[in-house]
Amino acid sequence: METPAFLDRDRPDVPDIVVPGGVTPFHLAGRPVRGRLIRPGKLADAILTRHNHAPAISALGGKALALVAGLASALKFQGSFSLQIKGDGPVSLLLADCTDTGGLRFYARQDQGQLDALLASGKQVTDRDLTGNGYLALTVDQGPEMDRHQGIVEITGDSLAEMAMHYFQTSEQHACWTMLAAKHTDAGWRSGGLILERIAGGGGSEADTDLSDGLDEQGEDAWNTALALAGTLTDAELLDDALPAEELLYRLFHEEDLVVGQSRALAYGCRCSKAKLSDVLSRFSDDDLDHMVEDGVIRMTCEFCNHDFCFGRNEVGALSVAD
Numbered sequence: 256m257e258t259p260a261f262l263d264r265d266r267p268d269v270p271d272i273v274v275p276g277g278v279t280p281f282h283l284a285g286r287p288v289r290g291r292l293i294r295p296g297k298l299a300d301a302i303l304t305r306h307n308h309a310p311a312i313s314a315l316g317g318k319a320l321a322l323v324a325g326l327a328s329a330l331k332f333q334g335s336f337s338l339q340i341k342g343d344g345p346v347s348l349l350l351a352d353c354t355d356t357g358g359l360r361f362y363a364r365q366d367q368g369q370l371d372a373l374l375a376s377g378k379q380v381t382d383r384d385l386t387g388n389g390y391l392a393l394t395v396d397q398g399p400e401m402d403r404h405q406g407i408v409e410i411t412g413d414s415l416a417e418m419a420m421h422y423f424q425t426s427e428q429h430a431c432w433t434m435l436a437a438k439h440t441d442a443g444w445r446s447g448g449l450i451l452e453r454i455a456g457g458g459g460s461e462a463d464t465d466l467s468d469g470l471d472e473q474g475e476d477a478w479n480t481a482l483a484l485a486g487t488l489t490d491a492e493l494l495d496d497a498l499p500a501e502e503l504l505y506r507l508f509h510e511e512d513l514v515v516g517q518s519r520a521l522a523y524g525c526r527c528s529k530a531k532l533s534d535v536l537s538r539f540s541d542d543d544l545d546h547m548v549e550d551g552v553i554r555m556t557c558e559f560c561n562h563d564f565c566f567g568r569n570e571v572g573a574l575s576v577a578d
């Protein structure tokens with residue numbers, strides 16, 4: 256006999272996808288420029304299609320995934336790196352995060368009334384139309400033992416890339432340039448990003464702390480050249496599965512002493528499981544649990560996977576606490 260769903264303690268039926276070359280770091284030798292090319296490939300489709308969002312919201316989500324994957328890969332941390340946008344637009348909350356091992360998740364809360372009105376207006380919808388006015392936060396969370404590092408800025412700009420660049424202008428010491436794209440293609444949803452950072456010195460060495468090197472005229476020229484070349488990248492190239500990352504980077508920067516680094520994997524990153532949610536439920540009182548029963552079961556939804564976990568009333572409560 257098949258195990259009834261409410262007795263199944265395994266992970267839900269969510270995609271187990273790993274994209275080996277999801278993020279490709281690079282630098283331009285002898286120049287104060289380093290960057291990352293982010294291409295989650297079919298992973299973008301797997302994550303975005305867990306939800307039935309309007310295409311404009313999925314596109315915003317795809318860009319958010321590329322952004323957090325690119326930013327997280329440049330940091331040394333253990334835990335999760337997250338982007339959170341809270342605004343007064345049709346997407347009242349957007350959350351995308353990436354773990355130190357490249358696990359990606361995305362969630363957007365939408366206001367259906369506002370969204371319907373926006374889509375009915377017939378205008379070309381920008382990321383800003385979706386978020387409205389509010390705040391954008393980037394957070395490194397390394398667990399309860401460690402300090403959380405968080406930066407918050409007001410939402411500024413029409414696109415998510417502009418919002419991110421405003422964040423860097425406000426919060427970071429060095430210049431940063433970002434391009435993000437997401438689109439529904441014949442192969443499903445695809446997203447991608449290119450991030451350039453102006454660093455101290457040349458050659459992409461993180462140990463180089465001589466700021467004066469990177470700020471001279473030559474450094475300025477090299478940075479501007481890199482920006483001009485990056486600006487020729489098209490959405491179509493960025494989202495083309497058939498165009499390998501190295502080849503795309505070579506197209507852009509082959510005259511600038513491009514050095515491509517070791518690529519990093521991205522993966523379907525939700526950590527939800529029935530066992531984890533059972534643990535959450537065990538902290539409620541029996542009275543609370545009684546009130547949570549509907550149609551004979553207690554239903555818990557993972558908002559990232561859009562997956563319902565169902566528990567029989569006798570499965571949860573004081574009895575399920577192990578200690």
Ligand SMILES: [Zn+2]
Nearest residue numbers: 525527557560
């Ligand atoms: Zn989940």
